[in-house]
Amino acid sequence: METLDILMDMAVIILFAKFFALLARKLHAPQVAGEIIAGIIIGPTLLNLVQTTDFLNEMAELGVILLMFSAGLETDLRELKKSGLKATLIACAGVFLPLILGTLLYMCFYGFDVAGSPEFIKALFIGTILTATSVSITVQVLKELGKISTELGMTIMSAAIIDDVIGILVLTAVIGMKDPSSSILLVAGKTVLFFVLAFFAGIVLYQVMKRIDERYPHTRRIPIISIAIAFIMSYVADRYFGVADITGAFLAGVILSSLKDSEYIERRVDINSYTFFGPVFFASIGLQTNLRTLDSTILLFSLAFVVVGLLSKIAGCGGMGRILGYKGKDALRIGVGMMTRGEVALIVTQRGLKAGIIGSEYFTAVILLIVISSLLTPLLLKALFTEKTA
Amino acid sequence: METLDILMDMAVIILFAKFFALLARKLHAPQVAGEIIAGIIIGPTLLNLVQTTDFLNEMAELGVILLMFSAGLETDLRELKKSGLKATLIACAGVFLPLILGTLLYMCFYGFDVAGSPEFIKALFIGTILTATSVSITVQVLKELGKISTELGMTIMSAAIIDDVIGILVLTAVIGMKDPSSSILLVAGKTVLFFVLAFFAGIVLYQVMKRIDERYPHTRRIPIISIAIAFIMSYVADRYFGVADITGAFLAGVILSSLKDSEYIERRVDINSYTFFGPVFFASIGLQTNLRTLDSTILLFSLAFVVVGLLSKIAGCGGMGRILGYKGKDALRIGVGMMTRGEVALIVTQRGLKAGIIGSEYFTAVILLIVISSLLTPLLLKALFTEKTA
Numbered sequence: 001m002e003t004l005d006i007l008m009d010m011a012v013i014i015l016f017a018k019f020f021a022l023l024a025r026k027l028h029a030p031q032v033a034g035e036i037i038a039g040i041i042i043g044p045t046l047l048n049l050v051q052t053t054d055f056l057n058e059m060a061e062l063g064v065i066l067l068m069f070s071a072g073l074e075t076d077l078r079e080l081k082k083s084g085l086k087a088t089l090i091a092c093a094g095v096f097l098p099l100i101l102g103t104l105l106y107m108c109f110y111g112f113d114v115a116g117s118p119e120f121i122k123a124l125f126i127g128t129i130l131t132a133t134s135v136s137i138t139v140q141v142l143k144e145l146g147k148i149s150t151e152l153g154m155t156i157m158s159a160a161i162i163d164d165v166i167g168i169l170v171l172t173a174v175i176g177m178k179d180p181s182s183s184i185l186l187v188a189g190k191t192v193l194f195f196v197l198a199f200f201a202g203i204v205l206y207q208v209m210k211r212i213d214e215r216y217p218h219t220r221r222i223p224i225i226s227i228a229i230a231f232i233m234s235y236v237a238d239r240y241f242g243v244a245d246i247t248g249a250f251l252a253g254v255i256l257s258s259l260k261d262s263e264y265i266e267r268r269v270d271i272n273s274y275t276f277f278g279p280v281f282f283a284s285i286g287l288q289t290n291l292r293t294l295d296s297t298i299l300l301f302s303l304a305f306v307v308v309g310l311l312s313k314i315a316g317c318g319g320m321g322r323i324l325g326y327k328g329k330d331a332l333r334i335g336v337g338m339m340t341r342g343e344v345a346l347i348v349t350q351r352g353l354k355a356g357i358i359g360s361e362y363f364t365a366v367i368l369l370i371v372i373s374s375l376l377t378p379l380l381l382k383a384l385f386t387e388k389t390a
Numbered sequence: 391m392e393t394l395d396i397l398m399d400m401a402v403i404i405l406f407a408k409f410f411a412l413l414a415r416k417l418h419a420p421q422v423a424g425e426i427i428a429g430i431i432i433g434p435t436l437l438n439l440v441q442t443t444d445f446l447n448e449m450a451e452l453g454v455i456l457l458m459f460s461a462g463l464e465t466d467l468r469e470l471k472k473s474g475l476k477a478t479l480i481a482c483a484g485v486f487l488p489l490i491l492g493t494l495l496y497m498c499f500y501g502f503d504v505a506g507s508p509e510f511i512k513a514l515f516i517g518t519i520l521t522a523t524s525v526s527i528t529v530q531v532l533k534e535l536g537k538i539s540t541e542l543g544m545t546i547m548s549a550a551i552i553d554d555v556i557g558i559l560v561l562t563a564v565i566g567m568k569d570p571s572s573s574i575l576l577v578a579g580k581t582v583l584f585f586v587l588a589f590f591a592g593i594v595l596y597q598v599m600k601r602i603d604e605r606y607p608h609t610r611r612i613p614i615i616s617i618a619i620a621f622i623m624s625y626v627a628d629r630y631f632g633v634a635d636i637t638g639a640f641l642a643g644v645i646l647s648s649l650k651d652s653e654y655i656e657r658r659v660d661i662n663s664y665t666f667f668g669p670v671f672f673a674s675i676g677l678q679t680n681l682r683t684l685d686s687t688i689l690l691f692s693l694a695f696v697v698v699g700l701l702s703k704i705a706g707c708g709g710m711g712r713i714l715g716y717k718g719k720d721a722l723r724i725g726v727g728m729m730t731r732g733e734v735a736l737i738v739t740q741r742g743l744k745a746g747i748i749g750s751e752y753f754t755a756v757i758l759l760i761v762i763s764s765l766l767t768p769l770l771l772k773a774l775f776t777e778k779t780a
Contacts, residue, residue, distance in 0.1 A: 011622045224665060
């Protein structure tokens with residue numbers, strides 16, 4: 001009776017994940033880090049209580065899709081338009097510098113290779129992991145400091161969101177390159193076609209959902225239809241256009257983010273996420289990480305990865321801020337505000353693992369980056385904002 | 391990439407289930423019926439859009455456990471104690487008459503067999519399906535009629551709850567009998583042992599949860615720990631005591647039903663249920679039902695099953711009501727109030743299918759009973775209550 005076993009697996013996962021998430025919060029670390037550590041503890045590294053199964057992988061898959069859909073729903077399109085060019089430039093610099101430096105870092109460790117080779121794509125992928133800032137952690141810190149509605153706060157927030165979008169585009173391109181049979185041109189063509197079609201489908205879907213939402217506000221059908229749209233867009237993106245499924249889910253979220261009930265949808269999605277799908281996703285990352293197999297090269301690489309990850313964002317975003325006319329300290333604030341990494345970095349890593357581009361040993365580096373950046377950012381931002389008001 | 395397919399399966403299931411649930415509500419039928427019909431439509435009977443997969447079965451399994459946990463949470467122990475003996479007697483009569491008549495019905499159709507034989511257990515199982523009244527439908531109708539707080543209403547409600555508990559006990563006994571290697575005595579012994587241990591574990595768990603709840607009311611950890619308890623009790627019941635897992639989930643619900651936050655827990659469980667697990671469970675019943683393979687015997691049996699199901703409850707509960715001193719019309723009201731069937735009847739059927747006692751063709755009979763009883767009860771109760779106030 002193997003269906004019975006999933007009950008025990010789920011019970012162990014949600015209990016440990018919750019316990020370590022709470023512990024993490026107590027230590028001012030992100031809860032996500034706690035859930036991953038829970039996975040490491042119940043996984044092959046330590047207790048070996050739960051093994052990865054098809055069922056857990058599929059639950060984790062739904063979890064990722066729901067997380068990215070929720071991230072898309074949080075996007076405020078009007079805000080994005082307002083802060084416009086400045087934020088976009090900061091975001092671009094904050095994507096491309098880490099992308100290039102991350103790629104170079106891998107090459108320094110494991111050797112340079114010709115463009116297009118598997119090793120080159122792997123290097124590029126390591127860079128890709130470094131691109132996405134974690135919006136949620138940045139927002140939380142700015143809120144706590146009461147700086148969220150300042151011009152600087154708004155710019156950081158918008159840049160963090162745009163940064164996600166560009167990061168997803170980079171991911172889509174890199175994953176697309178992986179298939180050796182496809183030419184870069186074909187990949188680019190299919191990707192562009194997907195975004196064009198998604199744009200028009202988005203207009204139609206938004207209008208339809210807006211009408212349904214106006215007629216039946218706050219009813220269960222709103223989140224249910226929305227989730228179905230997210231699932232279908234993920235499926236279509238991956239199956240027919242070779243675009244990462246999480247891109248489809250994120251876009252579905254962006255499309256529905258202007259609905260009156262977008263918060264209502266997000267709340268329902270989140271309740272589903274936090275109870276089962278989220279903990280299973282983050283714990284399953286821990287389950288797939290076997291720290292016993294780590295060697296010293298990976299450890300050294302992980303440390304370098306963290307340093308490059310943090311400094312490249314500070315230099316990229318802060319440097320662009322300086323170019324755009326922000327004063328030294330404000331530019332530094334922007335850079336530090338943008339250096340946190342979170343769920344999206346993990347999701348990108350997991351996608352690379354699934355696509356066979358990188359191995360699971362890189363989870364260690366990413367987890368380290370998330371934990372360290374999430375702990376450092378609040379401390380540094382606090383220091384930078386309170387020391388002397390600029 | 392089969393994990394991708396689950397996205398499409400889930401999208402189709404939640405969309406169709408929601409659409410037909412809404413349609414059912416418009417036609418004053420229970421929404422559950424709509425979700426089952428959605429499953430029949432997307433399943434092998436008609437469109438063949440979705441096939442049952444391991445993943446869907448496992449999601450459905452979690453769905454059943456959550457449903458029964460939620461049903462347990464709704465149990466009001468204090469109310470039960472108050473209405474006490476009267477309701478218990480009505481419930482007993484309402485369990486045993488349908489059980490006996492259902493068993494006889496199967497024997498009339500398919501022949502009598504010696505006690506303990508597979509055919510005998512199958513007959514007994516058909517009777518078992520008829521035992522559980524659907525609390526939710528009864529409650530909803532009484533609420534709409536404004537009769538929920540009358541003495542009669544309270545008695546019906548309490549009887550419906552006790553009836554669930556006795557029904558679960560009967561199910562546990564019948565499923566236990568199925569294993570040919572186990573003696574009835576051993577089964578009974580293990581079952582009694584489980585309930586005794588669950589009683590003591592329940593006291594401890596309740597005290598622990600009460601303390602956690604008082605310290606951290608309305609926090610996410612409350613529903614998460616509660617759900618983990620439900621999963622673990624289900625697992626332990628089935629694996630170590632041969633007791634149906636849903637019994638464990640129901641008991642976990644009963645244990646936690648007196649918590650201050652029991653409604654908060656129920657609400658979180660329900661949001662998880664209604665979005666994914668519930669629709670998957672009910673639709674998967676439709677997916678397992680292939681109406682194309684129905685023969686005339688099953689159809690005839692199904693009709694007889696519905697008639698016996700309705701009349702045996704009216705006679706059992708109404709008759710006992712009459713014995714306890716209720717006037718003719720009040721006794722009839724009790725009988726009609728107790729004749730609705732719902733989720734629990736389906737869950738019992740599904741358990742029988744899983745244990746290899748009955749075939750999936752009996753879903754038709756059960757679905758018919760649920761739909762007809764849920765449509766008839768409101769109409770008859772309305773007529774009985776408004777015609778002349780007794």
